[in-house]
Amino acid sequence: MIRAWRRLSRDERLAYLILLPALGAVFVVVTIPFVLVIIQSLSTEDGTFVGSVNYSRALGNPLLYEAIRATGVYTLIVLPIEILLGLGFALLVHRTVRRPGLRASIYVLAILPLVVPPVAIGVVARLIYAPGYGVLNVILDRIGIAHQEINWLGDPTLAMLAVASVDVWQWTPFVYLVLFSGLQTVPRESVEAAQIDGASGWAQFRYIDLHYLRPLFVLIIFFRLADVLRVFDHVFILTGGGPGTATQLLSLYMYRVEFKFFDTGQAAALAVVVLVSFSLLYTLIARVLPLERA
Amino acid sequence: MRRPLTAVVLRPALATLALGSAGVLYGFPLYWLFVTSLKSKAELFATTVHLVPHNPTFAAYSSVLFERGFWVLLKNSVIVCFSTVVVTLVVGMLITYPITRLPVPARLRVGILNWALSLRFLPPIAVVIPYFAIVRTVQIYDQPIALIGIYSLFNLPFAIWMLKGFLTEIPLELEDAALVDGATRWVAFWRVLLPLAAPGVMAAGIIIFTFAWSEFLFALILTATPNAQTFPVGVQGLVTQFEIIWNDMAASGVIAMALPLILMVIGRKYIVAGLTFGVIREK
Numbered sequence: 001m002i003r004a005w006r007r008l009s010r011d012e013r014l015a016y017l018i019l020l021p022a023l024g025a026v027f028v029v030v031t032i033p034f035v036l037v038i039i040q041s042l043s044t045e046d047g048t049f050v051g052s053v054n055y056s057r058a059l060g061n062p063l064l065y066e067a068i069r070a071t072g073v074y075t076l077i078v079l080p081i082e083i084l085l086g087l088g089f090a091l092l093v094h095r096t097v098r099r100p101g102l103r104a105s106i107y108v109l110a111i112l113p114l115v116v117p118p119v120a121i122g123v124v125a126r127l128i129y130a131p132g133y134g135v136l137n138v139i140l141d142r143i144g145i146a147h148q149e150i151n152w153l154g155d156p157t158l159a160m161l162a163v164a165s166v167d168v169w170q171w172t173p174f175v176y177l178v179l180f181s182g183l184q185t186v187p188r189e190s191v192e193a194a195q196i197d198g199a200s201g202w203a204q205f206r207y208i209d210l211h212y213l214r215p216l217f218v219l220i221i222f223f224r225l226a227d228v229l230r231v232f233d234h235v236f237i238l239t240g241g242g243p244g245t246a247t248q249l250l251s252l253y254m255y256r257v258e259f260k261f262f263d264t265g266q267a268a269a270l271a272v273v274v275l276v277s278f279s280l281l282y283t284l285i286a287r288v289l290p291l292e293r294a
Numbered sequence: 295m296r297r298p299l300t301a302v303v304l305r306p307a308l309a310t311l312a313l314g315s316a317g318v319l320y321g322f323p324l325y326w327l328f329v330t331s332l333k334s335k336a337e338l339f340a341t342t343v344h345l346v347p348h349n350p351t352f353a354a355y356s357s358v359l360f361e362r363g364f365w366v367l368l369k370n371s372v373i374v375c376f377s378t379v380v381v382t383l384v385v386g387m388l389i390t391y392p393i394t395r396l397p398v399p400a401r402l403r404v405g406i407l408n409w410a411l412s413l414r415f416l417p418p419i420a421v422v423i424p425y426f427a428i429v430r431t432v433q434i435y436d437q438p439i440a441l442i443g444i445y446s447l448f449n450l451p452f453a454i455w456m457l458k459g460f461l462t463e464i465p466l467e468l469e470d471a472a473l474v475d476g477a478t479r480w481v482a483f484w485r486v487l488l489p490l491a492a493p494g495v496m497a498a499g500i501i502i503f504t505f506a507w508s509e510f511l512f513a514l515i516l517t518a519t520p521n522a523q524t525f526p527v528g529v530q531g532l533v534t535q536f537e538i539i540w541n542d543m544a545a546s547g548v549i550a551m552a553l554p555l556i557l558m559v560i561g562r563k564y565i566v567a568g569l570t571f572g573v574i575r576e577k
Contacts, residue, residue: 014479015396022388023406029447030413037424089312096309106313111565113320115554117508119526123547124323126533127330133540135326138343169319177566181574219573223414230417233510233526237533251419251511258423259515271420282415291411291571 034275040268054265058273061266066245067253070160074249075228077164078171083220085168086175087213091205093176094183110173118170122237125166129153129238156246159239163247166234171227175220182216183209215290222285229278250274330544331355338540354545363520364528364546371524374438375506378445379499385446386453386498391483394461395469407458410451411571418448418511429516436518444512449502452568456501459572460494461487497564504554504561525550 005013043049058064097103113121128136129152140146152158186209194204232251235241241248241256248256254274258267332350359365389410393403425444434440464487472482488495510526517523529550532543558565566574 009397011396012398015392015398018388018396019392019398022385026385026389026447026450029443033421033424033428036427037420040424040427089316092309092312096305097313108559108562109320111558111562112555114565114569115504115508115558117510117526117550117554119508119510119529120327120547120550123529123533123543123550124327126538127326127540127544128323130538133330133338133343133538135343135345138345169323174566174569178570178574181566216573219570223570226415230419232419233508236510236514237530240534251417254419254423255511255515258426264423264427267423271423274417274420278415278417278420279412282412286408286411289411291407291573 037268037271037275040264041272044265050265054269055273058266058269063245063248063253064270067248067250070246070248071229071250073160074164074167074231074247075225077161078167078228079221079224081164081168082172082175082224083217085172086220087179089172089176090179090183091209094180095201107177110177113170113173116170118233119237121166121170122234125162125234125238129162153239154243156243159243159246163235163238166238167228167231170234171224175224178216178220179213182213186212218285218288219290222289225281225285327544327547330540331548333541335539335541354541355549358532358542358545358549362528362542364525364549366520367523367525367528368549370438370520370522371507371526374441374445374522374524375503377438377442378449378506379502381442381446382449382453382502383457383495383499386450386457387495389450390454390457390461394458395466395487407455410454413448413451414571416448422512422515425512426515435516436522438522440516441509441513441522441524444516445506445509449505452505452571453498453502455571456494456498456564456568457491459567460491460498464490494564497561498568500557500561501565501568504557507554 008016041054042051093103093106097106126134128134131137131149131151131153134152136152137146137149140150150158152162190208191204194208199207230251231249232255235247235249235252236255239247241252245253254267254270257263257270329345329347331354332352333344333347334349334351334353337344337348359368389406392398393406421444429435429440468490469482469486472486473479477485508526509524510530513524513527514530517527525546529543529546532539532546
C-alpha cells in the first residue's frame, strides 16, 4: 500500500489527496440514507425487526398499483406529445425561420418555462382549470363552445389531462431546444444534395435529419423520464392527487403513506422497491446514452 | 428551378400559425396570472370574471409579502439557494478538478462521471423518507441547513458534469506554463484556471440557484415554520386553503417566477447545456 503510494508522481498523489475526502464525504452522505431506509423497511416504528412484513403490506396494497397505473398513464400521455410537438416545432423553425434575430428570440422564449418553479406553474394551472374563477370555462363560454361549467379537476379523466397539460406546457420547449440544436449539426451539403436530387421534405427528414437526431431522442427520454417519474409539485398544487386517486402519481402516493398515514415501515419498503426498480431502469437506459464520458 | 407552391405560401403560413398559437398558449396563462395578481378583492367577487382588470392595484403583493409575512420566506429561499450554490460548486470543483487536470486513471474518471449521472435518476421521494428520520435525529428539522445539505447533493451531478465540460475546454498547457515559471498548483488554479473557467462556473451557479429556488418537495417535508420555510412552501399554503384568495395566490406565483426569469436572462446561453449535462452546446 505505502509502496504503491510512493510510486505515484506528485500530481497523482495530489489528485487522490483531493478526491478521497471529497468523494468519501459524498459517498457517506449518499449511503447513510440508503442503509437507513433498508433498516426502516425491515422494522416497525419502534425499531423491532419484523422481516418482510412491510414489504408484503406495501406490495399488497391496491393503492400502489393505482399509483403505478396513474404514473404510467401520465408518462404515456406526456412523453409522446412532448417529443412529437417538440420535433414538429424544431423542424418548422429550422426550415422556415431564417432571420437570426427571430431565432434568438424563440430561443429565449423557449427557455423561459424551463426555469419557472413548478409550484408557480401549478398556480397558473389552478387559475385556468379551477371551478369558479378558472379562465378556461370563461373563454369557452364567451366564444360559445360550452355554456355549462366543466369541472376540469373533478372528473378523473379530465383531471389527468389537466395535470398532463401542465407538464407538456413546461417541458415541450426543452425537447424543442435539444432537437433544434441537433438540427443545426446536420451538414448543409447533404441537405442541398438531397434537394437537388428532388427529395421531398419528408425524405430529407427521414433519411438525413433523423440520422443526426437519433442519439438526442435517447437523451431526451433519459432526462424526461428521470423527471416524469418524480413529478410531484404541480400535481400536488393542482389536484393534490384527486379526484379520488385519479392523479395520485407514485411520488404523491408515497408522500401520503409516509406523511399522511405516518406508516414509515410501508413507506420505507416502497422507497426500497422504487430505488431498486429505478436503478434497473437506469442501467438499461444509461448504456445507450450519448454522453461524452472521456 | 421553380419552387413548389407549398414551399412559397403554405409553409410560411403554417409556420406563422403554429408560432402564433404557441405564443398565445404560453403568453395567455402568464398574462392571466399577472392580471389576477393586479385585481382587488372586490373585483374577484364580481359576478362575471373580468379578462382585463378594471382597477389594477398592487394590494395583493403587499398583502402577500407583508401582511402574510412572506418576505421572510423569500429571505429563507435566498439564504438556502445561495448556500447550496456555494457548497455544490466547491464540492463539485473538488471532484472535477482532479479528474480533469491531474493524472488519474481513465477508469476512475469514467466511474465518477457515471456515478454522478446515476444520481440524476435518484427519486427524491424515496430519499426523503430516510432523510426525514436523519434530520429529526440530528435535530436540524425546520432549519435551513437540512435543505442546504440535500439540495447540494441533488445538484452535485449537474455541477460535476457542467464543470467537467468547462474545465476540459481549457488547455492544460496554460497551467503548465505557470507551473514551469515556479507557481504552485494552488496559484496556478487560482490565478490561471479559475479566471478562465469563471463564466462557466458562474453559469453553473446560476442554474443551481434556479433549481434550488424551484424545489418544493424537500422544503415541504423538512420545514414547518417561517424559521426555514422557503417561498414555494408559502405559495402552496395559499393554494390549499379552504377559500382560495385568487389575487394573493397569483401574486405569490408572480413573485416565485420573477427571480429565476431574471437570472435566466444572464445564464441563457448555458441552461440547455446544464439540463443535458453538456451534450447540447449553444454556440
